[in-house]
Amino acid sequence: xxxxxxxxxxxxxxxDTRKRIMEELRSGPKNAYELAKIxxxxxxxxxxxxxxxxxxxxxxxxxxxxxxxxLTKTALQILNEEK
Numbered sequence: 193x194x195x196x197x198x199x200x201x202x203x204x205x206x207x208d209t210r211k212r213i214m215e216e217l218r219s220g221p222k223n224a225y226e227l228a229k230i231x232x233x234x235x236x237x238x239x240x241x242x243x244x245x246x247x248x249x250x251x252x253x254x255x256x257x258x259x260x261x262x263l264t265k266t267a268l269q270i271l272n273e274e275k
Contacts, residue, residue: 206241206244209233210244210250213231213241213242214250214251214263214270216230216231217261218268218271221260221262224239224242225258227242246261249264249266250263250264250266251264251267252264
């Protein structure tokens with residue numbers, strides 16, 4: 193098993209999609225279905241990227257009737273540095 197660092201997420205294929213998801217979450221928590229609709233992406237694709245973002249500690253999940261995803265402080269710092 194290899195250990196991944198936060199920098200590795202930028203190198204993995206799909207960073208542009210994950211960044212779009214993070215940018216959309218900047219305005220507040222959303223569920224995977226909402227993100228898929230807004231970004232015009234397949235629901236499964238969005239869920240895959242959300243799982244990766246969660247593994248890297250860039251999104252938190254709020255569980256209720258639906259799962260809502262929100263950015264962590266680390267994710268906000270990354271987005272602010274990108275601008």
